[in-house]
Amino acid sequence: MTYQFDFGWLIDSLPVLLKGIRITVQLILIGAVFGVALGIACAWVRALGPKWLKPVVATYVELIRNTPFLIQLFFIFFGLPSLGIRMSELSAANLAMIVNLGAYSCEIIRAGIQATPRGQFEAGASLAMTPFQTFWHVVLVPALQRIWPALSSQIVIVMLGSAVVSQIAAEDLTFAANFIQSRNFRAFETYIVSTLIYLALAILLRQMLAGLGWMLFLRKASR
Amino acid sequence: MSLIAITEVKKRFGDNEVLKGISVDIAPGEVVAIIGKSGSGKSTLLRCINGLETIDEGSIVVAGAQFLPDEVHLKALRLKVGMIFQQFNLFPHLTAGGNVMLSQMVVKKTPKKDAEAVARKMLDRVGLAHKFDALPDELSGGQQQRVAIARALAMQPIALLCDEITSALDPELVAEVLAVVKELAAEGMTLVMVTHEMRFARDVCSRVVFMHQGRVHEIGAPEDVFANPRTPELRQFLGVQ
Ligand SMILES: Nc1ncnc2c1ncn2[C@@H]1O[C@H](COP(=O)(O)OP(=O)(O)O)[C@@H](O)[C@H]1O
Ligand SMILES: [Mg+2]
Numbered sequence: 515m516t517y518q519f520d521f522g523w524l525i526d527s528l529p530v531l532l533k534g535i536r537i538t539v540q541l542i543l544i545g546a547v548f549g550v551a552l553g554i555a556c557a558w559v560r561a562l563g564p565k566w567l568k569p570v571v572a573t574y575v576e577l578i579r580n581t582p583f584l585i586q587l588f589f590i591f592f593g594l595p596s597l598g599i600r601m602s603e604l605s606a607a608n609l610a611m612i613v614n615l616g617a618y619s620c621e622i623i624r625a626g627i628q629a630t631p632r633g634q635f636e637a638g639a640s641l642a643m644t645p646f647q648t649f650w651h652v653v654l655v656p657a658l659q660r661i662w663p664a665l666s667s668q669i670v671i672v673m674l675g676s677a678v679v680s681q682i683a684a685e686d687l688t689f690a691a692n693f694i695q696s697r698n699f700r701a702f703e704t705y706i707v708s709t710l711i712y713l714a715l716a717i718l719l720r721q722m723l724a725g726l727g728w729m730l731f732l733r734k735a736s737r
Numbered sequence: 738m739s740l741i742a743i744t745e746v747k748k749r750f751g752d753n754e755v756l757k758g759i760s761v762d763i764a765p766g767e768v769v770a771i772i773g774k775s776g777s778g779k780s781t782l783l784r785c786i787n788g789l790e791t792i793d794e795g796s797i798v799v800a801g802a803q804f805l806p807d808e809v810h811l812k813a814l815r816l817k818v819g820m821i822f823q824q825f826n827l828f829p830h831l832t833a834g835g836n837v838m839l840s841q842m843v844v845k846k847t848p849k850k851d852a853e854a855v856a857r858k859m860l861d862r863v864g865l866a867h868k869f870d871a872l873p874d875e876l877s878g879g880q881q882q883r884v885a886i887a888r889a890l891a892m893q894p895i896a897l898l899c900d901e902i903t904s905a906l907d908p909e910l911v912a913e914v915l916a917v918v919k920e921l922a923a924e925g926m927t928l929v930m931v932t933h934e935m936r937f938a939r940d941v942c943s944r945v946v947f948m949h950q951g952r953v954h955e956i957g958a959p960e961d962v963f964a965n966p967r968t969p970e971l972r973q974f975l976g977v978q
Contacts, residue, residue: 637826637885640787641840641892642815644808651843655830731830 523698534690542673549615556620561627578617591682607679615672626657659731666723740765746795757951768928770938773948779931783898787820819889823901825881827873833884834869859887879910896927
């Protein structure tokens, strides 16, 4: 092989790369927290909520799950301004990820809720808890525990999918990699480095989610 | 004055009329056993008293308060009447203590410290003070059922409904749960229990209700009902000629 590897550019490009990493991490943290929160709310509606809200949520979920993430992103960033809703690249990227994860996690969490034994709802009711109190204090945690591996995988998928936000010039890790290789013409090395960073981030994220699951579900809680 | 007044209660599931006009009055401190074949409507009756099912006709009055199926009345009713289930239905993610504390804090807004004190007292009452920090799956069936009793007692109900609370237990664990119930009875708690423990019904209960096909087929003191069953259905159920 005659190709000469060159990683000398790394030093100069480090600030750009670090900023990209920071944005990607920020996107995934915000996306995961608010996306899962939205997913829980939607799952509650679909499994136990008021009848009139169900079709609204069902439409949202099916719309998101049957269209490409890139198109959702473009719609938010390029489409919504026509309605007078304008936002920065980063806000659009955040919103797209929240909306996307919200729909997928809704279906995952709903499966966890629906696997709840009927006796749990009845025990809650017989202790004078309202249906929502029973959902919140009794049903939710075991439901999340049931589907935690699937939910964790979905969060990682969304994290990796976040690469496409570079398409609206949100300055994430992929944007940084594209920018760097357009300067150094070292596509191979640049994308090797960014691939390894994504890999490390994904592994780290999985570990964090596993740790969080352990804290939430296996810790002995008396409350 | 009766504590629980059940008058001409009818309950249908679709075309299937499960309760066909039930009337029973239960006085404070009474211990009533409900016996009868599977499918005779025993569970449905208890569930109606607790508001887990709505009734189609008739009325259920608990401590002078009419049962109406809206959230305010349901809450008031369920604060008065606790229920224990065959399958325990403990909350699996909470410790024994957490199970007993939860509804106090959520429903009655009891401060955590006070709820914990009540929980320790109630667990002590069922002989499980030392299991405060145990998770349900670390407990035997009998212990889980006793936690469920403590959990219901923590809401300070004036009556407890027990639906075959020993039926899911291994035989050697039945006695410890019945002992707790017996003690509650001795302390004057009003109890309505669906049970297959005929010996227990005879020894502890003040009245026995025999249900058959959605009706109260016989009712009376245990010595009468068990010693002199008047109907062939009850005789057959009890296995006497
Ligand atoms: N939620 C329900 N929907 C339809 N039918 C029911 C429901 N609950 C109970 N039933 C029916 O009501 C009848 C009485 O049931 P149940 O009260 O559980 O009897 P028991 O406790 O005496 O065995 C049975 O025929 C049962 O199939
Ligand atoms: Mg039954």
